[in-house]
Amino acid sequence: MPTYEYQAVDVHGACERCRQPFEVRQSMRDEPLTWCPQCGGPVTRLISRCGISTAPSTRSLLSDKNLKAKGFTKLVNEGGGKFRKVT
Numbered sequence: 001m002p003t004y005e006y007q008a009v010d011v012h013g014a015c016e017r018c019r020q021p022f023e024v025r026q027s028m029r030d031e032p033l034t035w036c037p038q039c040g041g042p043v044t045r046l047i048s049r050c051g052i053s054t055a056p057s058t059r060s061l062l063s064d065k066n067l068k069a070k071g072f073t074k075l076v077n078e079g080g081g082k083f084r085k086v087t
């Protein structure tokens with residue numbers, strides 16, 4: 001079963017359990033926790049460390065639009081020693 005991380009929405013009013021990220025083992029089908037099991041305060045699910053990251057992916061960093069915005073020139077190798085300028 002995957003482990004999810006939760007943390008209190010308002011860490012100031014949180015108990016010592018949900019003030020810091022805590023892990024809950026849940027089935028994928030289970031509803032995400034919205035309340036701390038200890039103090040009943042609202043909690044939010046954190047993005048799993050091994051799951052999808054919110055950081056920009058290499059793919060979007062290397063997108064034509066981003067390269068152009070950063071002043072890079074992108075060349076596509078068309079084979080036979082020929083390069084086509086994309087941005």
Ligand SMILES: [Zn+2]
Pocket residue numbers: 008014015016017018019036037038039040041
């Ligand atoms: Zn709590």
